[in-house]
Amino acid sequence: MTPLIEFRDLKKSFPGVQALKGVSFAIGTSDRGEVHALVGENGAGKSTLMNILGGEYPPDGGRLLLDGRETRIADPHAARSLGIGVVYQELRLCPNLTVAENIFLGRERELGGGKVRWGMMRAAAKGILGRLGSPVDPDSLVRTLNVANQQVVEIARAISLDARILVMDEPTSALSLKESEALFKTIRDLRESGVTIIYISHRMEEVFAVADRISVLRDGSYHGTYGREQANPDQIVSLIAGRELGAELGGSRPGRRGPGGRGDKAVLSVRNLSRPGCFDGVSFDLYEREILGIYGLQGAGRTEVLETLFGLAPKWSGEITAFGKPIRNASPAEAIANGFAMAPENRRDAGIFPRMTVLENVNSANPAAMSGRFGLLRRGAMRDVYAEARRGLSIKTSSERQLARNLSGGNQQKVVIAKWLAANPRILLVDEPTRGIDVGAKAEIFRIIKDLRDKGLSVIIVSSELAEIVSESDRVLVMRHGGLSACLEGGDICREGIMRHAL
């Protein structure tokens, strides 16, 4: 049987790095659909391979066969006319257009003219969004949507193409459980109707829930394809990392506490914090040497609480006391001066400076480096921070001069974390710290956060990954519909307990 897609010895280099070192394997068959997962560490080459398939750029060497015929995909248009649709890892929507306009961007004419076109666009958009279980209004402007909803729009756009091959590069990284499940159902339906889906994810539960076969990339090379029945998640994870990772993954809670234990001084007290339309009457304390997890379903108000604490919210009421002093944190600058740092959820907009180098990015919140305005004198100090970040978080860069926007998605996320760690905060706020990060790096990030905690740092982590909240937090706040529904400690911190309060 002819494979639908075949890569033969594909190579691709970027300045300083060979992203694909001669990759050969096949995906799908011409006569029926398949869900094919593509997995690998941050920087393994997954997005690069998919960019070649999507016509973003040509390979430097090797061949690409579709239905057994050698094919050159000159540009994204060519890819689309060959029936290839791509959901990109980094969202590519036009913020000032509506949801429906974004879904049909560049294809409006296919839908007829004038008023008819608008009606059809809206109706079609509504249909696809409904299928994805999303309540998003086709008429809202994309810039008013949160990251999760933007991701849904991006997926809807790809599905509307009626593609024969659909690439999804980490489609669920910002989705809630419910939205992910709706997506999986759509994926299965599409496969039944003959579509081949290439699914990229770092979450093994997802991969094993949707994929028929799994292909592994490591460091730009291909490391085999496995049927879902042939391999278990631990084996795939070892293949991804090229070593056994079992013990690092944890998942249980023993031995979380470092020396010293939690301080009994509250470093931060929040009383009756309210923001109209977001959350109401939120009160809690954060202690010295503590990791406080905040769990809640999408829309419960978690991110909004963090934003308010970090000076990003225009209007709020209530009291915030930090280190014994009442504070307002009216702007991020004021928050930083008060010892706060925040790694935001949406790294693309708020976390990194895409056109600056990695060296500059990891130092962009570092007061020592900033005093020198990136001047020559400070270069040494900046290099130290860079070296530490690269080693500690295993950030994959070709050099300190690489532009942040050219890093793989997961490595951009690591740069955001590194930047805020370099700011030496006393209170660190992190929103979805491990979104898009591979399992090895995840363990590494939490090891560093715990290390800092044991040295006196207080951390608030917002995460949608229940397992992460359970294994990494000293205490857990649960939010529901804009209010706190529970504060759990010790043995009460477990999946069931948390879910009960979140629903």
Ligand SMILES: Nc1ncnc2c1ncn2[C@@H]1O[C@H](COP(=O)(O)OP(=O)(O)OP(=O)(O)O)[C@@H](O)[C@H]1O
């Ligand atoms: N446009 C580019 N310019 C320079 N280097 C690039 C570019 N795109 C990718 N790279 C490099 O190529 C390598 C592979 O990156 P790629 O984005 O394919 O990784 P990935 O497997 O998708 O990782 P992730 O899970 O983090 O998204 C990385 O080292 C990355 O820094």
Ligand SMILES: [Mg+2]
């Ligand atoms: Mg990628």
